[in-house]
Amino acid sequence: MSEKYDLIIIGAGPGGYVAAVRAARLGLKTACVEKSPRIGGVCLNVGCIPSKALLDSSEYYHLAKAHFAEHGIGIREVTLDLQAMMSRKNRVVEELTGQVRQLLEGNKIDIVHGTAKLIAADQVEIKENSSSMMKVLSAKAILLATGSAPVTVPGLEFDGKHIVSSTEALSFTAVPERLGIVGGGYIGLELGSVWQRLGSQVTVIEMLPKIAMTLDGQVGRALERILKQQGFDFLLRTKVSKAEVVENKVFVTATDAEGKTSSLAFDRLLVAVGRRPLTKGLGLEDIGVKTDPLSGHVPVDENYCTNIPGVYAVGDLTPGPMLAHKASAEGIAAAECIAGLPGEVNYDAIPAVVYTWPEVSSVGLTEEQVKEREIPYCVGTYPFSGAGRARCMGEKDGFVKLIANSETDRILGVHIIGPRAADMIAECVLALEFGASSEDIARTVHGHPTFAEALQEAAMGARKCSIYAS
Numbered sequence: 001m002s003e004k005y006d007l008i009i010i011g012a013g014p015g016g017y018v019a020a021v022r023a024a025r026l027g028l029k030t031a032c033v034e035k036s037p038r039i040g041g042v043c044l045n046v047g048c049i050p051s052k053a054l055l056d057s058s059e060y061y062h063l064a065k066a067h068f069a070e071h072g073i074g075i076r077e078v079t080l081d082l083q084a085m086m087s088r089k090n091r092v093v094e095e096l097t098g099q100v101r102q103l104l105e106g107n108k109i110d111i112v113h114g115t116a117k118l119i120a121a122d123q124v125e126i127k128e129n130s131s132s133m134m135k136v137l138s139a140k141a142i143l144l145a146t147g148s149a150p151v152t153v154p155g156l157e158f159d160g161k162h163i164v165s166s167t168e169a170l171s172f173t174a175v176p177e178r179l180g181i182v183g184g185g186y187i188g189l190e191l192g193s194v195w196q197r198l199g200s201q202v203t204v205i206e207m208l209p210k211i212a213m214t215l216d217g218q219v220g221r222a223l224e225r226i227l228k229q230q231g232f233d234f235l236l237r238t239k240v241s242k243a244e245v246v247e248n249k250v251f252v253t254a255t256d257a258e259g260k261t262s263s264l265a266f267d268r269l270l271v272a273v274g275r276r277p278l279t280k281g282l283g284l285e286d287i288g289v290k291t292d293p294l295s296g297h298v299p300v301d302e303n304y305c306t307n308i309p310g311v312y313a314v315g316d317l318t319p320g321p322m323l324a325h326k327a328s329a330e331g332i333a334a335a336e337c338i339a340g341l342p343g344e345v346n347y348d349a350i351p352a353v354v355y356t357w358p359e360v361s362s363v364g365l366t367e368e369q370v371k372e373r374e375i376p377y378c379v380g381t382y383p384f385s386g387a388g389r390a391r392c393m394g395e396k397d398g399f400v401k402l403i404a405n406s407e408t409d410r411i412l413g414v415h416i417i418g419p420r421a422a423d424m425i426a427e428c429v430l431a432l433e434f435g436a437s438s439e440d441i442a443r444t445v446h447g448h449p450t451f452a453e454a455l456q457e458a459a460m461g462a463r464k465c466s467i468y469a470s
Helices: 016-025 041-046 048-066 082-106 186-197 217-230 324-338 367-372 388-393 421-433 438-442 453-467
Strands: 003-010 030-034 110-120 123-128 134-144 148-150 178-182 201-206 233-236 239-246 249-255 261-266 268-271 275-277 311-313 352-354 359-364 377-383 399-405 411-418
Touching: 003 016, 003 324, 016 030, 016 082, 016 324, 030 134, 041 048, 041 082, 048 082, 048 186, 082 110, 110 134, 134 324, 178 186, 178 249, 178 261, 186 201, 186 217, 186 268, 186 352, 201 261, 217 233, 217 359, 217 367, 217 399, 217 411, 249 268, 311 324, 352 421, 359 421, 367 377, 367 399, 367 411, 377 453, 388 453, 399 438, 399 453, 411 421, 411 453, 421 438, 421 453, 438 453
Parallel strands: 003 030, 003 134, 030 110, 134 311, 178 201, 178 268, 201 233
Antiparallel strands: 110 123, 123 134, 148 275, 239 249, 249 261, 352 359, 359 411, 377 399, 399 411
8 A cells, every 4th residue: 555645746846845834734635755865855955955055155255355454454465275165155054954854744745855756646665775575555646856967068078077067057066267167147247256166267169159148238248248357257159169178177179159179278168058947757658747848847837736637846847937935936836736726926026046146137028128029118227336325335236127118118127237236126026916017116215325226226217207208
């Protein structure tokens, strides 16, 4: 006899563990299956959390070396203890993954460590990590939340030491003198920022004409300019065809837009061209769950159900941005749908953040998307150089950009590049969620002096445009 549950969740990352807690609180008997020894998935173990820990540590190091003196703080010698920095990062990960385990256990969710495979629409076969034993769990519903893995590129296969994915780039034992990064997306830029601050000469190779392609164009151009000032090298419209390791160096063959081929040498090469849904070994094809032949995504309906009744999917497995908070929102919504409640996610109000410095955050439509959809619009911008709090901190780079419908004044999108952009975007997400206008933000009293005043000023600029629009 197999153990029976109301819901079995495969994967204990941001989509899976959040869904498990919501389901348990709704009264569903829930089991969460995780193949890794630690709870938390990619985000907590080798993604969001460790990368932000290193970004913060490296930022402190950079400030101590380059900016404390202007504040009247004298330090005779700034030294780097990379081992201590990595140990701190590991402690942060251990503490948070431990808290998630306690959260699951506190909600009486059964945690099963093992590799799961679907053998029916209501049955999961599990090979437990602790033994070679196989057991079967059954449930009324099964939720797939297995996340994603780095995309591999022919000719640039990972070796885990010299040619690496984001996972290994979080644990270098020494600062690479020269770090090459294939891919100009947020993962490459964030990890590049860590090692550039710690002393690496970072070269980003991107086959597209600009970095961070999903950003608003004006914001993306500003980010590229600022990162260049920090010391990044960018090779755009350049394709990498091969990488070879010779005498502890990585030699990269790259071809630019004019067809000129060159060889570049690095100590380490980070390949960060994207991620793919992690479905291998799940047994989807065995029970007939459909996947997109190109992207590998699992299509779902408005209730997060696949084409097989009783089998659901969320997070990186499903179409849309591969973001931890998107997975968590879907996990909650899916659990509610499984419990017979209305659950949904507003995909027009999902924020995105790039944790470079300055930070970049956005929600809603870019100016390019607004133009493409032929929506009449107004733009209000305001530079952080005009905000008193930013000047006090010496953080004058960047701006806030607010886009509003020129006929209705409803906010269409907000894009921020500057200090604390990751936190400032929350107000903008709420504004979009409630269908706010630029006037709503412009008339909302913001504290002084704060970074958020720049948002208010940008809203005032957009409001002025809409008032006088013909």
